[in-house]
Amino acid sequence: MTTDTPSRTPRLRTRGLRFLNRRRPVLARLAGWSLLEAGQTFLFGYALARALDQGFLAGDTAVGLGWLAAAAVAVAAGAYGTGRVFHAVSELVEPLRDGLVRRVVGRALVEADHGAVSRLTHQVEIARDTFAGLVMVSRSFVFTAAGALAGLASLAPALLLVVVPPLVLGLALFLVTLRPMARRQETFLVADEAVAQVLDATTAGLRDITAAGAESRTAAGADGRFDAEYRAARTLARWGVVRVLAVAVAGRLPVVLLLLTAPWLLRRGVTPGDLVGALTYLMYALVPALQSLMQALGTAGSRLTVVLRRLTDGGNGPSASRGAPPAGPSGAGALPGARAGAARGEAPSGSAGRERPAVELRGVTFAYGPHAEPVFRGLDLAVPAGGRLTVVGPSGIGKSTLTALVAGLLVPDEGEVLLHGEPVRAAAHLRTLVPQEAYVFSGALRDNLTYLCPDPPPDSAVLASARAVGAYDLLLRLGGLDAVVAPGRLSAGERQLIALARSHLAPVGVVLLDEATCHLDPAAEARAERAFAERPGTTLIVVAHRISSARRADRVLVMDGTHALCGTHDELIRRSALYRDLAGGWSQPAGALGDADGVHAVAGPGLAGDRGHVVAHGAVGQVQAVGDLGDARPLGGQ
Structure with missing residues (x-):
């Protein structure tokens, strides 16, 4: 099946913006509670740096412990904010799921749509879970990155010269893979629907397939669908390798560069505590947040885009203008690939x-x-x-x-x-x-x-x-x-x-x-x-x-x-x-x-x-x- 991705994506984006615009109070609460997480990130690295420079390395243990206590308070406040964030996310996720279920069920009631079962039991849940994950991860990256970069700038601006370039390069490499990954993900989902359809038809007609001696032909047709899904999965995996490279450039390279440039940084007034604080920002804040973002946007984000497009658009089923009702269960003597059902419409006149x-x-x-x-x-x-x-x-x-x-x-x-x-x-x-x-x-x-x-x-x-x-x-x-x-x-x-x-x-x-x-x-x-x-x-x-x-x-x-x-x-x-x-x-x-x-x-x-x-x-x-x-x-x- 071919899809008109360029023309359909803006339409999907418009629907998404309307959905979010109707829930601006929820977004405001989400941002407010996320500020606690940004404060936790900033204070955690900054407090460790000050604990070393002004406390333990300066011989003042009380000052060092005081800064560590401040970091602990920041962690507790951030954890509380994260807990409240989950409540706000649920106010976004559940209305989305309910709307998608209504769309799928409504279409299934008026179309002979063999993919409806896959959409309702599989794709709607994909959309719900990945949307929730994307909201959590995207929000976390934005506020964590803001807190970490603000902390690096407050410790020593020279640290930004080492950390920011590989971070930007990795993000750019990651963004290049988004569209190809989305296309491959859609191909995989189409193949998955095809497998579900052929299995549904084969199961319904097992008795007739056996009676007609059509086992080999039926198996060959099913094998073709499985092979197509396998090829789509392999292509998707190859692009996943490029995604791993982007994570390495953006997340691991800054740590290596920070260690290599440590003598140069120390000669320019960066303290040992500043280096420890910078490593803390990288290893415990930026790198985990970046990895989560790339994984979410790369795999889950592409999948969510494809699934939402298939769930909200007309799909590849019959036209809804006919108003065909759902097919009923197979009766006695069920026929291969068919279900006993009924359709409705206007009786002819004239x-x-x-x-x-x-x-x-x-x-x-x-x-x-x-x-x-x-x-x-x-x-x-x-x-x-x-x-x-x-x-x-x-x-x-x-x-x-x-x-x-x-x-x-x-x-x-x-x-x-x-x-x-x-x-x-x-x-x-x-x-x-x-x-x-x-x-x-x-x-x-x-x-x-x-x-x-x-x-x-x-x-x-x-x-x-x-x-x-x-x-x-x-x-x-x-x-x-x-x-x-x-x-x-x-x-x-x-x-x-x-x-x-x-x-x-x-x-x-x-x-x-x-x-x-x-x-x-x-x-x-x-x-x-x-x-x-x-x-x-x-x-x-x-x-x-x-x-x-x-x-x-x-x-x-x-x-x-x-x-x-x-x-x-x-x-x-x-x-x-x-x-x-x-x-x-x-x-x-x-x-x-x-x-x-x-x-x-x-x-x-x-x-x-x-x-x-x-x-x-x-x-x-x-x-x-x-x-x-x-x-x-x-x-x-x-």
Whole structure:
């Protein structure tokens, strides 16, 4: 990833200045308490010099001890001031962290941002800790250096001629490394995010990676990310060597020069006590403060600049203008690199939206890995706006894969998927997907129901959606919209009702139910599906686990891994042996468990059409109408 560092740095600097300007009283308290540290530095070296010259070397032990006592008092006062400084620093650090967390969480709620976890759990904490360290170290260096230089000047101005030149040279060398270090640090952080992303996708899709035989390809991709991070770390380390050289010039060279020039200094009126005081300023004040400053600005400062830029700018994720919601957890049969989730947006309107299909697949080919058998090959499918399609077929045949392609969670190897004429990735705000394992997060029930809505809907709309899908009684039982829900205390069916109400409330035009009612009884399932079918401007695609869903649909797509037949329930009963087997297995005896459409709720065993499929044994080809295809003839010449 490339970044426009020169143009973004001034913007970051402006934000930083505004942040500090709003906290001027805190900065004033910080400076006030830091003056005690400057006084401690000045008095410590000066008192040692006077203790030697006027006390111990002059034979007056009492005077020497008196100066040492003054130095001890200065140390105690400085320690007290440092303690108070920590309170002031916390008043700067915690507001920064809170603001960054709000930015990251807000962006994650509206974007499909795979780097959000790394930003929230890693980069925000980096920013918090390094900012606190920078404030402490920078403040300490400024006031310590002021006290030390004032002390050297008060002892003997000639000492400044020896100490200041190498100090300035080392600082200049250090400043030269700042920009290259910042760039290398950003490269390292980008590589770290890439590693986190590939590990997240790989972990979510381990089962499918193994089933598709894609272990080698997946490992090679992960190795490439690790190698990139390793190379970035090595480059960063090389610049660190230059940083060490700058520390040596600015911190160690003045001590050496002071010792080498000691005879010359003594001939010019510098006393032994002055030399001891100067060494004290260097060894116990300037050198430690300088080393801390260079380390902080060099590594932590560069990292803070990069992290703040990535956290406060738009990043490299999708545009926030679409208002995409967070992805939910992977459901059953999770797909590699994808999470079952939903997006929100405006439903299409106008004549253009009515003329084109709501969902269209054109020549779609998809396989889970380069050596795996395609699940679909050259698949064409069109669902009209406002239509209602049910997808049925044996387990593992590719029904969930089809919904993932329509939702944009999977990218076809060939062909394209369109929603209302737009590529699915650009039109993700037009659809919502409800997976089998419904996502409910800990928090208020109102937030769970409304987070797919760009603007907070009125309570009346929320309650209407809950009533429509059959979740109103659950809402009352939980304590109303303001009740706090714990996902672990809800049954699978209750979680599905919440997810259904949430999607019914979302302003989208295409609704995908991937066995989203499998934990509900038949009557509840029928009520939920009818609620979506009766919602104005809604196109409904249902992956069914009960044949009753097919009887409620306008069209039914039946898949068996070789054929893909699309027609009405009555047409498929006449033309498809597999569909007859599925329908017969579900309908003996009719209505025994109270299904609203008079269909048995439990599948019969030993369906003739289900030959023990676990994965698709052949690619699903072009969908054709029932009347165009015989049962024994594969599509696409397969």
